[in-house]
Amino acid sequence: MELGFLIQILIWGLYAGCIYILLAIGLNLIFGVMKVVNFAHGEFLMVAAYATFWIYRFSDFNPYLVIPLAALILAAVGVFIERTCFRPIRGTGKLNEIFLSLGLIYLLQNLVAVVWSTESRSIHSPYSNVLLSAGSIKLPLDYLIIIIVTILFLVGFQLFMKQTTIGRAMRATSQNREAAALMGINVERMDMISFALGSALAAVAGGLWLTSGQLANPYMGSIPAIKAFAVIIIGGLGSIPGAILAGLTLGIAENVVPFLLQALAALFGSELSFTAWKDTIAFFILIIVLVVRPTGIFGEKGE
Amino acid sequence: MKLPSTTKLPLTQRVKEQGTKTYLGSIAVLVALLLPLLLGINPYLLTVLIILLVFIIYASAWNFLAISGQGSLGHAAFFGIGGYASAILAKSMGLPPLVTMLAGGLFAAGIGILIGLTCVRMREWFLAMVTFGFAVIVHTITAELSWLTGGWDGIPAKRLIPITIPNYILIEYYLVLVIAVLVVAFLYLLMRSKFGLALEAIRENELEAKVMGIDVTRYKLMAFAVSAYFAGIAGALEIHHFGYITPEVYAIDISFLPIIYSISGGLFTIAGPVLGTIVITLLDEGLKSFGWTYGRYILIGLMLILVVILLPKGLVSLPAKIKSRLKSGSAPAHMPK
Numbered sequence: 088m089e090l091g092f093l094i095q096i097l098i099w100g101l102y103a104g105c106i107y108i109l110l111a112i113g114l115n116l117i118f119g120v121m122k123v124v125n126f127a128h129g130e131f132l133m134v135a136a137y138a139t140f141w142i143y144r145f146s147d148f149n150p151y152l153v154i155p156l157a158a159l160i161l162a163a164v165g166v167f168i169e170r171t172c173f174r175p176i177r178g179t180g181k182l183n184e185i186f187l188s189l190g191l192i193y194l195l196q197n198l199v200a201v202v203w204s205t206e207s208r209s210i211h212s213p214y215s216n217v218l219l220s221a222g223s224i225k226l227p228l229d230y231l232i233i234i235i236v237t238i239l240f241l242v243g244f245q246l247f248m249k250q251t252t253i254g255r256a257m258r259a260t261s262q263n264r265e266a267a268a269l270m271g272i273n274v275e276r277m278d279m280i281s282f283a284l285g286s287a288l289a290a291v292a293g294g295l296w297l298t299s300g301q302l303a304n305p306y307m308g309s310i311p312a313i314k315a316f317a318v319i320i321i322g323g324l325g326s327i328p329g330a331i332l333a334g335l336t337l338g339i340a341e342n343v344v345p346f347l348l349q350a351l352a353a354l355f356g357s358e359l360s361f362t363a364w365k366d367t368i369a370f371f372i373l374i375i376v377l378v379v380r381p382t383g384i385f386g387e388k389g390e
Numbered sequence: 391m392k393l394p395s396t397t398k399l400p401l402t403q404r405v406k407e408q409g410t411k412t413y414l415g416s417i418a419v420l421v422a423l424l425l426p427l428l429l430g431i432n433p434y435l436l437t438v439l440i441i442l443l444v445f446i447i448y449a450s451a452w453n454f455l456a457i458s459g460q461g462s463l464g465h466a467a468f469f470g471i472g473g474y475a476s477a478i479l480a481k482s483m484g485l486p487p488l489v490t491m492l493a494g495g496l497f498a499a500g501i502g503i504l505i506g507l508t509c510v511r512m513r514e515w516f517l518a519m520v521t522f523g524f525a526v527i528v529h530t531i532t533a534e535l536s537w538l539t540g541g542w543d544g545i546p547a548k549r550l551i552p553i554t555i556p557n558y559i560l561i562e563y564y565l566v567l568v569i570a571v572l573v574v575a576f577l578y579l580l581m582r583s584k585f586g587l588a589l590e591a592i593r594e595n596e597l598e599a600k601v602m603g604i605d606v607t608r609y610k611l612m613a614f615a616v617s618a619y620f621a622g623i624a625g626a627l628e629i630h631h632f633g634y635i636t637p638e639v640y641a642i643d644i645s646f647l648p649i650i651y652s653i654s655g656g657l658f659t660i661a662g663p664v665l666g667t668i669v670i671t672l673l674d675e676g677l678k679s680f681g682w683t684y685g686r687y688i689l690i691g692l693m694l695i696l697v698v699i700l701l702p703k704g705l706v707s708l709p710a711k712i713k714s715r716l717k718s719g720s721a722p723a724h725m726p727k
Contacts, residue, residue, distance in 0.1 A: 182456070182514055187698045313523075370527055
C-alpha cells in the first residue's frame with residue numbers, strides 16, 4: 088500500500104506543480120522583460136477562474152474549450168493594468184511596485200467579492216469520473232490533461248522565445264533594454280506583449296485549476312501566486328529550467344513531506360498530523376535556498 | 391524614490407519647518423486628549439480610537455524599517471509574537487500587562503534580528519517574500535502548538551485595565567495615547583539621529599553608504615530590531631485591550647495594513663504613518679457603518695494605487711504640492727533621467 092500511495096501522492100504533486108509552473112513562467116517573463124514584480128499575479132488567476140466559470144455557465148461548452156477565451160480576456164486585462172498602473176511607475180524603485188500590486192490585490196479581490204459574492208463556485212468537468220488506473224494507482228483524466236497542457240505550453244513557449252522575431256526581441260529587451268531600443272525594438276510594445284502573455288498563462292492556470300475540481304473564490308489566487316514567486320526565486324530569476332524544476336519539486340514536496348513526517352511520527356507512536364504545514368513548505372525551502380545560495384539554484388546574476 | 395533631504399535646506403527654513411512640525415504635533419496630541427470630552431464616553435468610539443493608536447505605533451514601526459530600504463510584507467509575525475509572548479507571560483507569571491508587554495517587544499525584536507540576518511543581503515522583493523513566508527510559518531507554528539497557544543481557539547489575555555475599575559476604557563484610551571505619543575516621539579528622535587540618517591543613506595545608495603564608513607549590516611539589523619520591538623509592543627497592546635489572542639493576529643491583512651497606512655500618509659516620514667492610519671481608519675469605519683463590507687477595500691486599494699502613481703510622497707506632501715501648483719500655475723516639469 089505504502090508505495091502505491093506514495094506514487095499517488097507524487098501524482099498530486101505533479102498536478103499542483105504544473106499550476107505553479109504556469110504561474111511562474113508568466114512571472115519570469117514579465118520580470119525578465121520589464122523588471123517589474125507583480126504580486127497581484129494570483130488575482131489574474133482568480134479573475135480567469137471566474138471568467139471560465141461564467142462563460143461555461145452561459146455557453147455550456149466543454150470547460151476546456153472555454154479556457155482559451157478566458158486567456159484572451161485576461162490578456163486584455165493584463166495589457167490594461169500594465170498601461171495604467173505599471174508603466175507610470177517604471178524605474179521608480181522595486182518598493183513602489185510591491186505597494187502598487189498590493190493595491191491591485193485589494194482592488195481585484197474585493198471587486199470580485201462585490202460583483203459575484205464570496206460564495207465558492209465550481210465546475211463539473213465532463214471527465215471528472217474518468218480515472219486511468221494501473222493497479223492501485225489512479226490518475227484522473229483531468230490531471231493528465233493539465234500535465235499535457237503544461238508540457239505543450241512549455242514547448243510552445245520555448246519555441247516562441249527562440250524562433251520568432253518577437254520572441255527574440257523580447258529576449259533582447261530583457262538582456263539590455265537600452266541597447267534593444269537602439270536596435271529599433273519597440274521596448275514598450277515588448278512590455279505589453281510580455282504582460283499579455285504572462286496574464287494569459289495565469290489565466291490558463293486558473294481555468295485548469297477550476298476545471299479540475301478546485302473551488303473558485305475571490306481569495307483563491309494569493310497563495311498559489313506567492314508560491315509561484317517562491318518558485319522563481321528558488322529556481323533562479325529568469326531561468327526557465329529552474330522554474331520547472333523548482334515548481335515540480337515544490338508541488339511534490341508539499342504533498343510528500345507531510346505524509347512522510349506523519350509516517351515518521353507514527354513510528355514513534357504519535358498521531359500527529361502535518362497537513363497544516365503544507366502551505367509553509369514553500370517558504371521553508373525558499374529561506375533555506377536563499378541562505379545557502381542567494382541567487383537561487385540556476386540564478387546567474389548576483390546582486 | 392529619492393526624497394529631498396531636509397538637511398540640504400538653509401538653516402532658517404529648517405528651523406521654521408521644525409517649528410511647524412512641533413506645532414502640528416502638539417495640536418494633534420491636544421485634540422487626542424480632548425477627544426473623549428467631545429465624544430463622550432462611548433465604548434465603541436473609544437475602542438476604535440484605541441485600535442487606531444495601536445496601529446499608529448505599528449505603522450510607525452513598519453515605516454522605520456522601510457527607512458532603511460527594507461519593505462517587510464510579514465510584520466504581522468512580530469505583531470503576533472509580541473502579543474503571544476506577552477499574553478503567555480502575563481498568564482503564567484501573573485505579571486501586569488504593562489510589564490509583559492515590554493518582554494513581548496523584546497522577544498519580537500530577538501526574532502526580528504534572526505530573520506533580519508537572512509534578509510540583510512537580499513534585494514527588496516526577495517526580502518518581501520521571505521518576510522511574508524516567515525509570517526505564514528509563524529502562523530502555522532502558533533496554530534499547531536496548542537499546548538502553549540491554545541491552537542485556533544487562542545488564549546485569554548489579561549486586560550490592560552481590569553474591567554472592574556469604573557471607566558476602565560477611558561483610562562485605557564489615555565494609557566495607550568501616552569504610549570503612542572512616547573513611541574512616535576522616540577522614533578522621531580531616532581530618525582533625526584545619526585542612526586536614522588545612516589539608515590536613509592543606506593536606502594539611497596547602499597554602496598555609497600558603505601564607502602562612507604557605515605556598517606550597513608549592523609545598521610540594517612538594528613533597524614529590524616527597533617521595528618520588530620515596537621510592532622511587538624503594538625501587538626501586545628491590542629490583545630491586552632481585547633482580552634484574548636488567537637492566530638488571527640497573523641492574518642495576511644495585518645501584515646498589509648501598516649504598509650497601506652504608511653504609503654497613503656507618506657513613506658519615510660514621521661507624520662506619514664500617523665496621518666495615514668487616521669485617514670484610512672476613519673474612512674474604513676465610516677464606510678463600514680454604511681454597510682460597505684467589501685466595497686471599502688476596493689476604495690482603499692484604488693487609493694493605494696493612485697497614491698503610488700500620483701502622490702508618491704503621500705498625503706503629507708499634498709499641501710506643498712497644491713501650493714507649488716498654485717504658484718507655478720502648472721505641474722512641475724519632469725526631470726529628464
